[in-house]
Amino acid sequence: MTKVIRGIVAYPVTPFSADGGIDDGAFRCVTENLLRSQPAAIAFLGSAGESAYLTEEEWRHGARLGVETVAGRVPVIVGIAELTTAAAVAKARYAREIGADMLMVIPVSYWKLTEAEIFDHYAAIAAATDLPIMAYNNPGTSGVDMSPEFLVRLVRELDTVRFIKESSGDLNRMHAIHKLSDGAIPFYNGANHMALEAIAAGASGWCTAAPNLLDDRPARLFDLVQAGDIVRARALFYDILPVLRFIVVGGLPTTVKAGLALRGLPAGAPRPPLKPLVEADRQKLAEFLAALRVEPAAA
Template sequence: MNLSGIIGYPVTPFSPDNKQLDLNKLGSVIDVLLEAEVDAIAALGSAGEAAYLSEEEWKQVAEYTVKHVAGRVPVIIGIAELTTEQAVKYAQHAHHIGANAIMLSPFSYYKLSETEIFQHYETVSEASPLPIMVYNNPATCGVDMTPEFMLKMVNNIKNASMIKESTGDIQRMHKIYTLSDGKVPFFNGCNHMALEALHAGASGWCTAAPCLIGDKPKQLFDAVKSGDNKKAKALFYQQYEFLEFIVSSGLAAAVKSGLSLQGKEAGNPRKPLLPLNKPAQQRLKSMLDNLG
């Protein structure tokens, strides 16, 4: 699977009382991403509040996303579970419903050894034929994998074929590129590092930003890939404050508030997450107005 470009992350809309999914609104969010010319859709990541969904809800979101996208772009399903058994169950479901790949994170309560992490990935790989994106996001998952270890898994686990690096350390991306001779695709998961990451050889950028700012991330990616560094730099700094804000404010809360400001209700994040307060909403509105 040759994946590159902008991987768009939809939020998961809820009913006004936050107790049920609103799949029709999820379809509208996916349509916004497709209009923003994303190259793939990644459901059930951090922005999609996957950690706050029941198993039934998780499966509904995965199934609906694949069905609604209907092959227009690849669909990646995020999996971050405490137990290998549950990760296997979700990986098999992703394959069953027709997803194109899974983005697998090791989620931890106890500190995991590299042997335990390796076995987790290997077991999931043996249970499902889908390509695996090895996802390093220690801030959320409590597990930090080195570039050397992630490349070891890509080289030794059948379906592990690409990496998403979200620590915000550009040196790790340089290390992935140099240690693999540029042969292992890696993706930037840190919004405010997009320009540096793409210049460091990243195959793409995983982001929820197109939910609110359309094809501006795609324009940035295309400018870097075409060698127009002046345009790329201008596009990046145009977006920089916004990209930093949505991460520091919490992706689900920021994107849902932004959609509401644009007249596209997606509900509030699920508690204990809270929507943006009034000053933060005003700041977000100002940034979105400036981005046009």
């Protein structure tokens, strides 16, 4: 049985160099910075990692580099977000080959998918490797909305689908997953702006790019709620909330890359059509980080 990850699942951005390709050195620095944030796991090539904007070869390179850099210090999760089942299966196999520990799989739609279509998409990926899978729901970015009932069914009917990540931002979904599985299926919060409440509601973890900028504050928030210190948890949550909201509203690659540069850890620009953060927003982010006494990232 897979060990359940409890705590923070940290998401790196994918740094690009001036010529537009992946910057391996910066990639390693960004990863080391995250490893200092007390994560329970690191997830490469998720939304924050601009996975959707990479070529297939870049994706493979990033996955391999991630596994090598982490080198077993924490479990490595690899994100798979593909329109076609064939491409998703190929990536799953590759992730297995290079030694990833888990897959996080989100269906992506151009044409709306039926539940039968989504189910078979997951089934094909699950059949391709023995890696445990986190089913990931994020209708806002993927265009696919999976109900709690369907997500629980995926876990029940597909052996290696064992975890759920919910990023719809709807507490009712988490409540429903908990009730439908009598608390037995670990679910993870992917909505930064309600991290305090999701942990209170029983989330096993919090999937977030925030540690890139906030170091171990997310991990401390998780621990405070677990310890029942609701007063200090609440105070910490409200302190970091402006940053949590800012990075989501402005788009994770854009804002996190700007914040990393402010911390002395340049990760390049996001890939066009995405643009670097505009100056007024960069100032605002700098003020948020200063108010929290966020320090430069170690080299």
